[in-house]
Amino acid sequence: MVGMRGAYGYNDNGNEGGVVVGGGEAEAEIAAMAVLHKVAAPPAQSTASKLKARVKETFFPDDPFRGFKGKPLTTKWVMAVQYLFPILDWVPSYSFSLFKSDLVAGLTIASLAIPQGISYAKLASLPPIIGLYSSFVPPMVYAVLGSSRDLAVGPVSIASLIMGSMLRQAVSPAAEPLLFLQLAFTSTFFAGLVQASLGILRLGFIIDFLSKATLVGFMAGAAIIVSLQQLKALLGIVHFTTEMGLVPVMASVIHHTKEWSWQTILMAVCFLVLLLTARHVSMKWPKLFWVSACAPLACVIVSTLLVFLFKAQKHGISIIGQLKCGLNRPSWDKLLFDPQYLGLTVKTGLVTGIISLTEGVAVGRTFASLKDYQVDGNKEMMAIGLMNIVGSCTSCYVTTGAFSRSAVNHNAGCKTAMSNVIMALTVMVTLLFLMPLFVYTPNVVLGAIIIAAVIGLIDLPAVYNIWKMDKMDFLVCLCAFAGVIFISVQQGLAIAVGISIFRVLLQITRPKMMIQGNIKGTDIYRNLHQYKDAQRVPGFLILTVEAPINFANTNYLNERIKRWIEEESSAGTKQSELHFVILDLSAVPAIDTSGISFLIDLKKSTEKHGLELILVNPTGEVMEKIQRANDAHGHFKSDSLYLTTGEAVASLSTFSKMTAP
């Protein structure tokens, strides 16, 4: 009646997996009964020890203190200090040859950091000098606390954009510059607090919820929003909209055609072409990375000279204007915890904190994996968080590891975080002595620098790859992109995260269930749809469920399985009448109380239809709960639990043959 009767011969004293060919004889059948392997529950554990294991796996998956075990107390102390200050890892063995590499890299990224710092501060509607301040203190802090060797720290475009747009909703930077500055510092403080807390509370996995697809779409959208904002500087428009969306900005641009200044536009086109060419050169020949690294500073110098020589500021070219010399002033007295603005600053801090953390950690991980060293995500979060808290007290706004500058740092051959120190010192020199030189720097060149920097965030090959791999991911990517450019930066992000999470929930609400068949001549059971040589076993309905069984899917599973049984029963001829429903639980990692109730209900309802429900290979937690349900109600005796589908089919078809008339 049933095709498969292969049965294992249990061979206890050797390494060879010997297998007896099952014939039609009674002996073989008895042998088949004898070698069944029992489903075991994991060894009993107390709730407390289970909880401990769960907490450890959730919050300390990297087990950061595993090296500490069995060491003497003093060693433990030294290791703890080294853990907190990664600088101690490399400073003792620091050599002159390492310094030479770091010096070159540090100077290179400084030449990028100075113009970008000024530009990004303007993007956040902050005074340009704040961007330079933010390229001085935070890199020094990071050099002490950070564990990445390649991260170049400073202000970044997207966090600047978000901070500016969120704060501008409540306060006008033109009307109340001091208040705006205070709010920026306070938001930075909260951003740092959020980041450090995530690290300390080991909640770093929060940022994992920003999937690659979300980030690709979000970054591309943000790059376009940032570029659109630069149209003000590039076209020389004076009365520009304060909104950020694609539609209002384009409307504003078209509406103010009269304000367009041809001198500004000419300059914009020239420098943009220059910068993009430099970028193209560096991308084509990676050894020429310094071309694009130095281009922005070169543009600033050339454009400043041009303005100075031709007195272009009198011909419609707007310039930065006077900047004060001097280092960061303390700003802890500027932190504003006024309840009126507390909600705004906390929210701004949360959003910019998480976004900049995502960028920083991702950049750190990317380069760590290139050079094959480890970056501890939670430790990085603490470092970035502390850096921002210190920054908020020293006139800096949100900073993190910037992707473009870190890439330059890496290409320039940096060896340790010393390159950040070199960069900071260069910025310091600039702050102390060179500020008057920026008086005539035209805003248009800053706009061009920003566009050339953010254009790299539009990653078309990644979008194509996502499209090819996974259409749902592509949808997420598209929603993030459209949300950012048409609604707002924060809401676009929220929509994309929402869709990503909804998708994960949907996978659980509608788990994959497959009918399995036997691959001819073997003991292997596989999905009928995927394996053409798999064949149905008459009399059996073999199902796999590929998801945790819980409240979100028990109703679905119940209806779906009943429908299958119904279809089988109505389709079956007398010969292939359905007797057994096998539920393979190998791919069910967890089950909850609703799930257990579902299994019990299914058992009862299959019995009503004269069928037997067999469970195969429940994993640890699931087996434990089935056992507990058994203790209470006795639904799943050991004769309805099998270790493999093969053993279940062999044993049950033997049995039904023996009891058949």
Place this chain on the structure above:
Amino acid sequence: MVGMRGAYGYNDNGNEGGVVVGGGEAEAEIAAMAVLHKVAAPPAQSTASKLKARVKETFFPDDPFRGFKGKPLTTKWVMAVQYLFPILDWVPSYSFSLFKSDLVAGLTIASLAIPQGISYAKLASLPPIIGLYSSFVPPMVYAVLGSSRDLAVGPVSIASLIMGSMLRQAVSPAAEPLLFLQLAFTSTFFAGLVQASLGILRLGFIIDFLSKATLVGFMAGAAIIVSLQQLKALLGIVHFTTEMGLVPVMASVIHHTKEWSWQTILMAVCFLVLLLTARHVSMKWPKLFWVSACAPLACVIVSTLLVFLFKAQKHGISIIGQLKCGLNRPSWDKLLFDPQYLGLTVKTGLVTGIISLTEGVAVGRTFASLKDYQVDGNKEMMAIGLMNIVGSCTSCYVTTGAFSRSAVNHNAGCKTAMSNVIMALTVMVTLLFLMPLFVYTPNVVLGAIIIAAVIGLIDLPAVYNIWKMDKMDFLVCLCAFAGVIFISVQQGLAIAVGISIFRVLLQITRPKMMIQGNIKGTDIYRNLHQYKDAQRVPGFLILTVEAPINFANTNYLNERIKRWIEEESSAGTKQSELHFVILDLSAVPAIDTSGISFLIDLKKSTEKHGLELILVNPTGEVMEKIQRANDAHGHFKSDSLYLTTGEAVASLSTFSKMTAP
């Protein structure tokens, strides 16, 4: 060197699963290479057809129109009408004997519905007569549209409580009774709209997100909140707080001790004891179900007589007062779509709609499974939704299938939805002729009736069962309970749903990963922790992942696997040196672009450590994406893909033995 070399002999022309015992000879090794089974990708499908299948499985898992296939057009039409009006299923074959059963059941639930209707309307701060109206029209509508045979339709305690508490936040029912009534009808309209839409859009799975644990905790909390509200009536307090939480209500009760009326309290104690005793009797001897079913009406009659005879209303006993005779008046002109209240009514409709839907569908399913018939969740939603839309136009507020009355209906032997019609007609007679009899009904007896009804919602055995089964579920239950009694009904519910969903996400963020070992003498590989007789295979690290691999867990998987490899490599002696990392993907139902990147990265980084990464048994979707990644980059050639762990180990250990010096 390696213990297992069992290999399948491929036997093509028979049903017997024959297996060749693998020896040390070269022939056997070549045989082992020959019988490897290839991992297949599912047959290619276009994106559109995949999308269609996915949509069908998501929204039409029950395939409601499968019976329609291949039928002539007229039959299809008849079936469609029958689908829309389930009454047509049973009316043609309705008999006198069925009617007798339904008559008894209908009269029994009517005796329960009349006092409960009045009580629940008061709970929602609505005029008592609205409760009776709501027990007249909606049951008639349900009888035509509903597919459950046991559901007794009418107002229910929790939806009444929530509607009252949400609307009272904006409008005082005492100061603006007409406006309050308008808002109640409008909320009912939106509740019906939400319910019907969920059904029509086949989004019924939304209510699945209320897990059993959430509902048990929520119901218990709501029962306590409802009971606390009755202290006003039971103690005769006049100035009662309008808040609902445990703390403010108890404070108010203690603060107003002077208002306590001993006559009221005496009456409250007597009737409460009576009702609870009746309940106890019915629970102990299910055949005496009519005792608790008739007790509320008996109490109303007795207490009304007592008040009437002793003129107790003059001794501090508050009474219902004059009620107008007459049937439901149309109320569509009372629906209020004023933007000022639109947000409130939509929100109230959403919350009460979903809560009452959950109760109605769950009750329907429970009794359907007892009598072994099918209830179509989405169709039920449409029926309940339409019932509420019609109700909102005929002076009714939110109604659904009530658990307690449905249980009485079932016990009383109802056969079809006709029992609802009988109940509605009884209520109609009451509305037309018997309203003046309620003038002297004391409010205290209504309070006692509510408490006796909601006490059944506190399901301690279920709580104990949840505690025993699953500690996390217990936590969810506890949070729902505490949230409801200390914060608010809606927020308690939101917290519990949030925790349930967070838990599901956490399972994905921290998926179970296990090291597998070989069960001696077989080809079976199982979790080492669970199976004590499973043994590590030297040279191999065999891992299973039990979750979809996606953005939420790739970082974790990456770190965790690298740590395992590191530990293995440092612990391994020369003899048992690690060569192969096997990743068993049997339990990975889906993968996204982040997941594919992770696999590629893992492949590269294991190669750097001189290891080989082997993938075993990728399921349909996963295999498809691996193949696509292969087409683009060629990372996973067929020699790193195996169908079973057994075949992979056999083949690879043979190979490494052949190439060993």
